[in-house]
Amino acid sequence: MNFNLDSEQQMLQDSVRRFIVRDYSFETRNAALAVGSACSEPHWRTFADNGWLAAALPEAHGGLGGTVIETVLIAQEFGRALVLEPYMGCAVLGAQVVVAAGTPAQCDSLLPSAADGARRLALAHAEVQRGVLAATVQTRAERSGEGYRLFGIKTLVPGGADAHTFIVSAMTPDTDGLTLFIVDKKTPGLMRRTLPLHDGSQAAELTLDGVSVTRAAALGEPGHGLPAVRHAFAHGTATLCADLVGGMEQAIAMTADYLKVRKQFGVPLGSLQALQHRLADMAAELEVARSMLFGLLASIENDSADQRDYVVSQTASIVVAAAKYVFGQAIQLHGGIGMTDEYQVGHYYKRAIVAQALLGGGDRHDARRAQYLQRTLVHGDIRV
Structure with a gap:
């Protein structure tokens, strides 16, 4: 590529x-x-x-x-x-x-x-006990005449605070699979609560209490929504990881500039070899994250869905960890000013925390990777 x-x-x-x-x-x-x-x-x-x-x-x-x-x-x-x-x-x-x-x-x-x-469209898939990686959800769609009634709670819906239309995942008993439904924000029975996030952005929690939708509101083929959710999540992961890579580039540049002008005992902090080494470590973590992002882009374009999902989880775990390290070091190297809301560098760490929550958390990604490896080893394919 x-x-x-x-x-x-x-x-x-x-x-x-x-x-x-x-x-x-x-x-x-x-x-x-x-x-x-x-x-x-x-x-x-x-x-x-x-x-x-x-x-x-x-x-x-x-x-x-x-x-x-x-x-x-x-x-x-x-x-x-x-x-x-x-x-x-x-x-x-x-x-x-x-x-x-x-x-x-x-x-x-x-x-x-x-x-x-x-x-503005928003995908409502994550639930409190299931997370964004779930293949099944507790939200259910019950047949009602020619349509369905939706019951359930969706949480941490990215973009949901400002969305006009939601794509809601629910289990349909007649297909025993995941179906996606198009739901307008003004549909009776749909309640939206704004969730302020740590970095200043917003998500939403949706409560669906008997939301009535027609058969035509099913997005695509009923019972076959999971591949589309995983496709979207792969693109979303690449987006958030790119966001973090851009943040790391800016945080390192800001930190390097600060160390050039901040003096201690009459000399610029940037002249101290120990701090130069810390900057070098930050730059190394940035390059690891960038390489993982490139690998994910290649996987989205070229790999099977299962292989792509493995790379999605691998990238999410590594890039978020790298971002937290880089942003944490940037705050430390700025000293007290880095902890204040009035200074930009501390806000990057908050963005990494929010990205980790939106991507599903390291433990779930590790479990997903382990399941993939188990399947591939059983079938004699260990390409990872």
Whole structure:
């Protein structure tokens, strides 16, 4: 897989970086947090006008026909500025599950409005006891006439606080499998509670108390929703990991600049070899994370679903661990100022904690990898 950017990809990366530098300063972000806003409508409109929401959507449905690489380029720049808008939740998870599962008519109905920013989609799959990696859920869909009634609770829905339409996973007894349902935010019986996250962004908790949906609300084939959820989660993992890589790049640059100007006993801290070694360790962890992200991109493009899911879990565990290390070291090297909310470097660590929660946690990813290895060893395939 060629990771050298072509001219269009370079222009995309440059355009996102110009926006970040010009319109998304840390002070601007803090001002949005002060009024409790995690999704600026003007910023979301800018995302749409520049084609960032449509970058990885099919041209046939209003997108620009790009791939997960375009998504990652955008997310990496967003990570530098700790962007609050629900790009991963709505433009990636919500949109990609429709791409993977929707019929042509459903894609025509949902994706063009997602691409132009008019509709925000959110995937509601995680539950308290099951998490984002679950193959089955407690939410159930009961037959009611020609349609269904949905019962259950979904938690930690990325982008759910601002979504117009939810893609809800539920077990359908008549298929004994996972079915995805399109549910409008105003549907009677659907209750949404906003969940403020540690980094200032927001998710949602959904309670479905007999939500009535028609048969046509089933996204794709009933009982066959799990592959689409895993496809979307692979793209979402790449997005969050790219966000963390961008954050690590910025945190290391900020720390290096700080050590050049901060003096102790009359000399710059950056002249001390021990601190230079710590910066080198941070840079090494960044390169490990970047390499894992590249490996995930290659796997999404080339591997089978099972092999891809193994790499998803491997990447999520390693990149989050690297990010927590780098951000923790950045805070320490800044000293007391790094602990304050008024200084940017401490907020990167909060982003890593939120990413870990959204990705499902290291223990669940380790268990998923172990299950994959067990299956492959039994069948004589140990390619990992």
